[in-house]
Amino acid sequence: MTDRGRAIVVGGSFAGLTAGLLLREQGFDVDIFERTPAYLDGRGGGIVLQPDTVRWIAERPHSFGVDDVSIGSSVMRYLGDDNKIVYEEPAAWRFSSWTTMYRVLFDDFGAERYHLGEYAVGVDQDADGVELRFTSGRTERADLLVFADGISSVGRRRLQPRVQPRYAGYIGWRGCVPEREVTRETADLINDALAYALIDSSHICMYAIPGADGSLATGNRQFNYIWYRNVAEGPALDEMTTDLRGFTAPVSVHPGQVQHRFVNEMRADAAKVLPPAAAELIARTPEPYIQIVLDIAVRNMAFGRIALIGDAAFAARPHAAAGTAKAAADAWSLASSLASSPDVPSALAAWEPGRLALGNDLLSRVAEMGARSQFTNSWDPADPALHFGLYGPDR
Known part of the structure; x- marks a missing residue:
């Protein structure tokens, strides 16, 4: 055992891997437990790379840089009828895929202490440590436990059972299309841009990300999008988010599981109301999927020797493109606080207030x-308040 004792991280996604890497640097003996039976795949979804998202790459030795795992934009571009450019301004963002960034972090952490197929179900703690129980019958004990297990966090349910997700009133249709499968006009409009289209009570966001094989070469990349559409809470939402197996999805309906009639209706609507470039992306997506847009906020993130980070604590709508940035920032801040104090509960207590403030501000x-x-149709493309950023617009 190392000099800081043992740390367990529940959840092997972006937050969990970042936490695992940083806690290992702090001298903890770290194990990550991931509930899925296979290594994770982000279904090709895109992410915007904010400074905290890529801090591990930027500040630790690697044989590659951020530019080697991402694609840049030069403009923010709004499309209107017939693909007319209705607004444009300079915008230097970098985009990657969730899978690409996961592979970077996973490769650095390694497979030896990354345990698949272990679903955490119960937790207790005493003055000396934390006990974690799994559905498999396995029991583990540690000096520090970090729940980084996402929107459906078991840790949040056990520690703050009254906290429930709040539906935002709309869903996001998501998908990715290989660049080579779209027309030249569509590719030219999106390939160097953060592209939007606004329609009544709805909007779509589009940008280029690495190909499924990680390729950054023009022609081998993918175009990622999310189209936000209002769906009334209640029977309408429940029906749409019931998958082909008959299960109602609490967070997302995965590719290949969305009822075909809803996919067909969505594609038909896209052809009627969206600019042709956006409609083409949707039409050429083999298996679009649904993200249910939720707000989740906790009152606490520190519980003695236990911490909640990332979406396990605050889950924010995607509009600021800050999900992975906040997950990484939570982990970096936690590691910094632990570096300042040898006592785990004291370090977590000092760490918590700033994270709560950031989470509530983002939400x-x-x-x-x-x-x-x-809802209000007051989105103004020229308003910088609508720009991406974890800490505020363009920050």
């Missing part, structure tokens, strides 16, 4: 952004 900001696009 408030993205709720306002969502309201402007989906």
Whole structure:
């Protein structure tokens, strides 16, 4: 055992891997437990690379840099009828895929202490440590436990059972299309841009990401999108988010599991109301999937020797493109606090207030952004308040 004792991280996604890497640097003996039986795949989904998202690559020795795992934009571009450019301004963002970034972190952490197929189900702690129990019958004990297990967090349910996700009133249709499968006009409009289209009570966001094999070469990349559409809470939402097996999805309906009639209706609507470039991306997506847009906020993130980070604590709507950035920032901040104090409970208590403030601020900001696009129709392309950023617009 190392000099800081043992740390367990529940959840092997972006937050969990970042936490595992940083805690290992702090001298903890770290194990990550992931509930899925196979290594994770982000279904090709795109992410915007904010400074915290790529901090591990930027600040630790690697044989590659951020530019080697991402694609850059030069403009933010709004499309209107007939693909007319209705607004444009300089915008230097970098985009990658969830899978590409996961592979970077996983390769650095390694497979030896990354345990698949272990579903955490119970937790207790005493003055000296934390006990974690799994559905397999396995029991583990540690000096520090970090729940980084996402929107459906077991840790949150056990520690703050009254906290429930709040539906935002709309869903996101998501998908990726190989660049080589779209027309030249569509590719030219999106390939160097953060591209949007606004329609009544709805909008779509589009950008290029690495290909399924990680390729950054023009022609071998993918175009990623999310189209936000209002769906009333209740029977309408329940029906749409019931998958082909008959199970109602609480967070997302995975590719290949969305009822075909809803996919067909969505494609038909896209052809009627979206610019041709956006409609083409949707038409050429073999298996679009649904993300249910939710708000989740906890009152606490530190519980003695236990911490909640990432979406296990605050899950924010995607409008600020800050999900992975916040997950990474939570982990970096936690490691910094632990470096300042040898006592785990004291370090977590000192770490918590700043994270709660950031999480609540982010939720408030993205709720306002969502309201402007989906309900009040007051989204203004020239308003910098609508730009990406974890800490605020362009920050």
